[in-house]
Amino acid sequence: MAILNIGPQWFQGYDILFNIVFAIVTLFIAVLSYKAKMVTKEKKYSFFGSAFLLIAIAHLIFVVFALFRNYVGFLIEPFDFIFLIHILLMLLAYTILLIVILKIENKKVTSLIFALILLMVLFSYQYFIKFHIISFVLLVFLTWQFFRNYQNKRNINTKFVYVSFFLLACSHIFFAAIQTSVALYVAGEVLQMIGFILLFFMLMRLVVYNGRKKRKA
């Protein structure tokens, strides 16, 4: 199944816009993370930033090829290949995020996680559904960690983060069940949009609030 031919006809165009927003938000996080790396010289910021950069690239790949989907309907196989790249980037990103957030430092364990996830998706048929189910599982783990972080710190930023990742996790369930109704594609995209907007609000609070404090000082 090609990712670019799913979803209702009327939604085509909106999904491009949505994915541009997703790419902007994730790029924003990547930039902040690389800035933190410049100041602190800590590797974890590089990995964290790289994960969000990969997500941004995955969404931009979707945008570029979705723009041409109506003109190259006969070239459906290459689009499957593009979707495979999209899958690899997203899974790589989620796995890196999980390793950073769970503070997994053992390289053997890290390699094993990467290998298992990639093998499960690539050497199987129905990789579309498997990608979304594995993404859901990875995001549930991330959401759980972010929820625990919220319980420890009890502030609005940590709440935004765990709610947004919860929505992102749920969106993959909608995508996985897309064969029952194409409307689920729209529901999944809308959930992702709400999740990324929450993340964007959180980032703006960080930047604007600290900017104000800087001007006062």
Place this chain on the structure above:
Amino acid sequence: MGERRERLEIIKDILEAIRAKGGTIKPTHLLYKSNLSHDSMKRYVSELMEKGMVDENEEKKSKKYVITDRGLKFLTQYQQIREFTDSFGF
């Protein structure tokens, strides 16, 4: 017993101690405020002076440390980084 402070946190504490005293501080006060040994404090202050975050002034034979604009900028960035890291909990 509290957790060991990270290097970056110690640097932030030193700079904040100077800023809290209006931008200049005597070495003895800094030693007390930063909660470090004498040798450690000297090492950190030397590093901060090398990086241009702190200057040394001598007035009437009394030495004082002064926070620079770069030091103030670091404090703002540190706050942002701390909040960014805390938001994601890593």
